[in-house]
Amino acid sequence: MFTYLLRRLVYVIPVALGVSLICFLLVHIAPGDPLVAVMPIDATAEQEAEMRAVYGFDKPLPVQFGIWLGNAVQGDLGRSIATGRAVAPEVTRAVGNTLLLAAAASVIGFPLGIFFGFMAGYLRDTVWDRIITATAIAGVSTPNYWLGMVLVIIFSITLPWLPSMGAGPGGSSDWTWDWLHMRHLVLPAITLAVVPMGIVMRTTRALVSDILDQDFVQALYAKGMTNSGVLRHVARNAAPTALSVIGLQLGYLLGGSILIETVFNWPGSGYLLSVAILQRDLPMLQGTILVLAMFFVTLNLLVDIAQSMIDPRISRA
Amino acid sequence: MSALVEIEDLTVRFSGERTVHALNGVSLSVEKGEVVALLGESGSGKSVTLKSLMQLLPGKRTKIGGKIAFDGRDVLKLKGRELANFRGPEVAMIFQDPSLALDPVYAIGTQIAETVMRHEGLSRPDANARALDMLKRVRIPSPERRLSNYPHEMSGGMRQRAMIALALACGPRLLLADEPTTALDATVQMQVLLLLRELQQEMGMSVIFVTHDIGVAVEIADRVAVMYAGTIVETGTIAEIIKDPRHPYTKGLLAANLHGAVKGARLDAIPGAPPTLEEPPTSCPFAPRCPVAMAACHAARPPLISKGPGRAVACILEAESVL
Ligand SMILES: Nc1ncnc2c1ncn2[C@@H]1O[C@H](COP(=O)(O)OP(=O)(O)O)[C@@H](O)[C@H]1O
Ligand code: SF4
Ligand SMILES: [Mg+2]
Numbered sequence: 001m002f003t004y005l006l007r008r009l010v011y012v013i014p015v016a017l018g019v020s021l022i023c024f025l026l027v028h029i030a031p032g033d034p035l036v037a038v039m040p041i042d043a044t045a046e047q048e049a050e051m052r053a054v055y056g057f058d059k060p061l062p063v064q065f066g067i068w069l070g071n072a073v074q075g076d077l078g079r080s081i082a083t084g085r086a087v088a089p090e091v092t093r094a095v096g097n098t099l100l101l102a103a104a105a106s107v108i109g110f111p112l113g114i115f116f117g118f119m120a121g122y123l124r125d126t127v128w129d130r131i132i133t134a135t136a137i138a139g140v141s142t143p144n145y146w147l148g149m150v151l152v153i154i155f156s157i158t159l160p161w162l163p164s165m166g167a168g169p170g171g172s173s174d175w176t177w178d179w180l181h182m183r184h185l186v187l188p189a190i191t192l193a194v195v196p197m198g199i200v201m202r203t204t205r206a207l208v209s210d211i212l213d214q215d216f217v218q219a220l221y222a223k224g225m226t227n228s229g230v231l232r233h234v235a236r237n238a239a240p241t242a243l244s245v246i247g248l249q250l251g252y253l254l255g256g257s258i259l260i261e262t263v264f265n266w267p268g269s270g271y272l273l274s275v276a277i278l279q280r281d282l283p284m285l286q287g288t289i290l291v292l293a294m295f296f297v298t299l300n301l302l303v304d305i306a307q308s309m310i311d312p313r314i315s316r317a
Numbered sequence: 318m319s320a321l322v323e324i325e326d327l328t329v330r331f332s333g334e335r336t337v338h339a340l341n342g343v344s345l346s347v348e349k350g351e352v353v354a355l356l357g358e359s360g361s362g363k364s365v366t367l368k369s370l371m372q373l374l375p376g377k378r379t380k381i382g383g384k385i386a387f388d389g390r391d392v393l394k395l396k397g398r399e400l401a402n403f404r405g406p407e408v409a410m411i412f413q414d415p416s417l418a419l420d421p422v423y424a425i426g427t428q429i430a431e432t433v434m435r436h437e438g439l440s441r442p443d444a445n446a447r448a449l450d451m452l453k454r455v456r457i458p459s460p461e462r463r464l465s466n467y468p469h470e471m472s473g474g475m476r477q478r479a480m481i482a483l484a485l486a487c488g489p490r491l492l493l494a495d496e497p498t499t500a501l502d503a504t505v506q507m508q509v510l511l512l513l514r515e516l517q518q519e520m521g522m523s524v525i526f527v528t529h530d531i532g533v534a535v536e537i538a539d540r541v542a543v544m545y546a547g548t549i550v551e552t553g554t555i556a557e558i559i560k561d562p563r564h565p566y567t568k569g570l571l572a573a574n575l576h577g578a579v580k581g582a583r584l585d586a587i588p589g590a591p592p593t594l595e596e597p598p599t600s601c602p603f604a605p606r607c608p609v610a611m612a613a614c615h616a617a618r619p620p621l622i623s624k625g626p627g628r629a630v631a632c633i634l635e636a637e638s639v640l
């Protein structure tokens with residue numbers, strides 16, 4: 001177990017390096033000159049060269065990567081081309097807001113998805129199963145930005161119960177743990193939760209249904225286990241796969257909330273990314289993607305470790 | 318001796334995509350401390366008979382008729398808690414493939430311990446001690462270490478021993494063994510058979526042992542019931558069946574086995590195939606393959622004719638010889 005953990009931790013290093021390289025290259029390979037947005041239209045060649053030198057764009061790519069990575073490791077993600085402000089604090093705040101939204105959506109989506117998925121699997125081919133499965137399919141196939149807009153129309157405009165813009169009163173982007181701020185979380189979190197909930201529901205249902213067909217379940221009944229005892233075994237058998245699906249969906253919540261953040265003006269990383277893309281703000285873009293990607297890598301690591309703790313076949317085999 | 322299990326005219330019909338009349342009037346009794354082998358080709362209804370005894374058949378799609386009495390109790394009427402308490406301490410089962418019948422994500426010791434905790438209300442340390450004791454009794458080497466092993470960490474033979482330890486942990490009065498050695502190598506198969514026989518004598522339980530292999534039946538059983546197409550066609554002691562088979566199907570089996578000479582030869586050496594059982598048989602189910610079949614065999618089902626205590630044959634030739 002310990003050696004497995006160690007090995008798994010060591011594997012993270014090349015993955016993280018590779019991911020950083022891809023983040024770096026993606027942005028540099030993209031067409032268009034990053035300085036266009038900030039350069040005066042009538043800039044001279046010298047002015048342009050000077051500007052390039054300031055941002056380090058004059059050096060060869062490998063050197064640029066080395067410098068960027070070295071700084072990134074120390075927590076310095078450079079300065080925004082568009083605003084001139086340091087990237088790291090802005091990314092930290094935005095990713096923090098995205099994490100907050102993802103966490104809220106997880107708290108809503110995953111327990112419900114698991115619970116109803118389990119019910120549907122256990123009560124398969126009954127009316128309950130059909131109702132739950134139909135709901136899951138509806139959830140997965142509804143475009144979530146559309147759902148977000150519908151919710152805004154109903155709960156913010158028709159019934160003015162909940163705010164629809166920003167992460168705090170007056171569109172503030174600084175989070176505080178009070179109702180005034182938490183109200184802002186409700187609609188985007190629900191909107192974001194629907195698709196992962198449906199996916200987790202369907203996966204759990206399929207898992208449970210598969211496991212119930214396995215011989216060992218009959219053997220459990222044969223040794224006199226009660227329904228609740230058998231369900232404990234089923235849950236433990238379903239957990240590793242369910243966890244990996246949840247991990248993937250968490251990744252989706254982190255990276256895929258861009259539309260929802262736009263609909264709700266949520267000051268998160270998706271919002272930051274969309275602005276950075278429009279402004280060709282290279283350092284901002286790289287920084288945001290890098291931080292998100294590192295969260296992704298960490299998330300995968302955690303899921304793998306949790307899986308290996310539940311399923312002995314993973315680490316010992 | 319009094320019968321521990323009395324199966325009377327048991328019928329099982331599966332509905333669903335395909336209707337299967339899996340059992341068509343099975344009657345069998347097992348004495349206390351007796352080992353009965355259920356012998357028959359694949360699909361003859363051996364497993365279904367065992368599963369009926371524990372109510373393990375899928376409830377919705379299965380229609381069961383007849384009666385099963387266990388020590389005077391009506392097994393088919395057990396429900397809920399009563400049924401769960403019956404499974405384990407009264408009747409236990411070992412399965413053909415232990416790698417499928419054990420939960421892959423629980424340690425062997427835990428799987429045994431949870432059973433005795435469930436039935437005898439033991440504390441966890443006491444239950445673990447029982448698990449260890451059981452592993453010793455089935456002679457698993459270094460049992461302390463094996464307690465924390467998972468099924469995939471053991472060999473096939475060890476897994477089957479662990480399965481036996483699990484089944485016997487609550488001291489059942491009847492053990493159902495569904496081809497427990499079929500998936501094992503020949504040498505391991507013999508070891509497991511000897512172990513089972515020994516444990517059976519030690520614990521004094523009754524056993525119904527399902528097999529398609531006459532050689533295995535000879536090793537383990539006191540008495541044999543030969544099954545064909547969801548019916549029992551002949552019963553008798555091992556000696557009676559081997560030396561004096563009466564039913565043409567049993568004769569065919571023995572001949573096939575003798576000519577094949579090897580133990581473990583499959584019982585498919587008789588030309589033809591068993592009926593599909595979409596309809597319940599209205600004539601002798603063996604008639605299409607029977608070398609001595611006559612018109613009367615196609616007209617009606619021959620009854621199981623008693624030839625003395627524990628000896629019976631379902632063939633009209635036997636009825637004639639009585640006349
Ligand atoms: N759960 C089930 N649903 C439908 N048909 C079944 C089921 N279990 C067994 N059968 C059918 O019943 C017949 C007897 O099966 P079985 O008792 O498993 O045979 P065997 O003698 O090889 O153990 C077979 O035709 C099989 O297909
Ligand atoms: S009843 Fe007729 S067909 Fe059936 S086994 Fe006897 S002789 Fe053969
Ligand atoms: Mg079988």
